[in-house]
Amino acid sequence: MDVLSVLKCRLEIVDDSVSSKELVDRIVALGPREEPLHLVELDTVVKRHYDWLRHLPRVRPFYAIKSNDDASIVETTLLLGCGYDCASKAECERVLGFGVDRERIIFAQPAKTIESLVYAREKGLRTVFDSEYELWKIHQYYPEAEVLIRYRFDSRKAKINLGVKFGCEPDKEACRLLDLAKKLGINVVGWCFNVGSGCSDPEIFYEAIEAGRRITDYATSIGYSFSMIDLGGGFPGDKDVNFQIYAVHINRALEEFFPDGQGWTVIAEPGRYYCAAALTSVIPVHGKRVFRSADSSARIEKVFYYFNDGIYGTFYSAKYRNQPVKPIIWKKRNDCGPMHKTFLFGPTCDGNDVFAADISLPELNVSDYVVFESQGAYSRVHSCRFNGFCLPKSIVFVRKSVWNLLDSVSSEDNLDRTILGSKYLQRNNKIEKLVFE
Template identity: 40%
Template sequence: MKVTNCDERIHVLDSSADVMTVIRDISNSGVQEEAFYVLDIGDIVRKHQIWKEKLPRVEPYYAVKCNDNLTVLEVLAALGVGFDCASKSEINKVLGIGIDSSRIIFANPTKPASHIRHASAMGVDTMTADNESELHKIKKLHPVAKVVIRIRCDAEVAQCPLGMKFGCDPTHEAPKLLHIARMLGLNVVGISFHVGSGCQDPPVFQRAIRHARVLFNLALDLGFKPYLLDLGGGYPGATGTSIDKIAEVINEALMECFPTEDVHVIAEPGRFYVASAFTLATSIHSKRYVRQDPTSPNTVTHVMYYINDGVYGSFNCLLYDHQRVTPLPLKKACGKMIQSSIWGPTCDGLDQVVENVLLQDMDLGEWIIFENMGAYTLPVASQFNGFPVPKVHVVADESVWLLLKDAFPLTEDHFVIGNTPATLRLGLDIGGTNMDTWNNSGIDLAPPEMLAASPVATASFLYDYVDVDRID
């Protein structure tokens, strides 16, 4: 595949560099003002190794909607991962990197007609359905499709529940759909479910797999030859989380209900692969001291920081993914901790990133880091109010480079070798020359002593007013 100048190269770090040194190098360069990401593809590789170790029988089909960054898709493709696509655009993006259509499942249970026609034209045959009208659409528009019936089995605790929108009742509706599919002459090849994104209820997988076993038996009785079990998503991926308990439940349930290898088991992990791989760096462009104590009007009670990314950009995850973020000041500070809030750059009052957090006093231009920002952030980000979506810098260590440099669709041209932080600071694209996006015009700020203010001291612009006699 030809790599264009619009793509970001994968910078191979030397032994002295890591994600944080790259962030410091870019943020301290003096030319960087916009928010930016650093993507560590080594984190994705490590997640894949964990998946294969914990769930050896389950083939991952990455949920493209979670983060459709091109480098993410290329790395996962190089690792042999399949893809869960929800639209013709996502299908095109995966096919565009040279992936065979057999490695795609069209896992949107309710698809526009034009998207079904497109899937048929592109040879994407495996697709889900959870209602009668969808079966009739598929029969009309893609009669040779391999249909997977999606059932509902909700986790009691999930970051984003999905059952209220998708999935048929496994006891009453699913058998009826199997009979309708038989009447229509469709080819039902399996059963799928999705317990909810960010599942915190591991036993739900056992319940869902048992439902699937019953429906497999019914499908066999009806003359189908089902061979595909899709476990959906729900696997956590943030730093400090683990899929161990979920994997234990799944492995035991598969042994109980599907003990032989004649059933192909897949799943649709999204955040598991990318959540911890992306780190976001934001800078403080404005700041406001709040003094609300009437008994001490000169004392700062709260600090409001305004950063260059917000809920209309990367932090849409706060609204749509129910995520919690933790601000990490890049510069180590000392002094008294004070109640603070962090706000995005737009003119909307809803654009609040962190409502209340204890932080030491920070100055304009300082950077705040947010980890675990890879899931359901960039694909949903907009340029509302004209603020850009952050640029993504991609890094890897030498061992990851050696593993992936010849793994299709990656080639050696995707990588840059050398003292990476120095080149990253310049914002070079894959051609190595385009620096336009990094030539930010400087802002002449007031002297630091005028910008700095101590939360405990009386600011120079506060005065006491007293009544005086009229001067004749």
């Protein structure tokens, strides 16, 4: 079966007029389940893709599959013609298994196992390095590799700093590594950086690209001829974020430092941007514990609620990756109790399994629902079956006009779909209709 037919089996096509709120109501109407439920709206992924093409026409998106590898989301990105940023051999295998051309993959792992490096060689994948040891390994196990040097350029306004782990310093260290690469005869074709995941600092992209220009100039001075630049991830994903401002800074930097028409291939590795807002977690309260003051007033001091989902399901990032949840109480307004100090717990025995602590919420009852928007990034990918609890289950919807669009894009076979996306955009202004929020 082709990707479109497989995807069709996973989802329900709904009318364009159906709102996100109505879809949440439909999930709530299913009643409490053993497994946590995820409402997935593929429209959001498609809309994000076209916003990307519209605002960053020179930058090809290589979806960071690590952020959400749910089948329906991956298949949608396949139909849209994204490239892929893969972190491991398994991710490369999965993407290649879909028939994606190796040119549309970046194996963006700076510290690869020997086995995965040998695999990358077998498949002819482009990869990255940030240390002498990786260069020596590449020299030994994949000497003909095309590689990018990853330099560090951290935003102080990112949810997750990646520079603490990966990326050489962009000045002397980068030059030293390029010298060694040259000595070893390694084919460095460009550079990449990652400003940090969930970066709320669009200007940093300008500065990071400017640093890339200096590295490019040094590389040229020692005989390299760079052709590829990779802007990494870090783009915002939550609902209602202003992506355009990121594009303004990036386009300005590209124009200034890597003008169009000079043969640059420009890619980026957005993860959160594509998937975060596509997923809403919809979960019922299944347990409640009320703590009252010891004095005669019996005032409520705090309330604990227990859910079928926690840090071992959807909410690892809420606790450990700087993504605090914003609970939406899903019941009629006039049915809400008074506000209390509140703690939200997952189902496991682990005392750490608390994904919101000391927040203020109206009092809830068992079987009331709580909804968490923008939970698509770095959520279910962290989930496991600790204590035997169920993994989150996706319930997938797409609006009719978006489905028709995916259908028409997928029928134009044997074309580079990233380019096709842009062509489609220019050819058919109907895309403007894809604004559902």
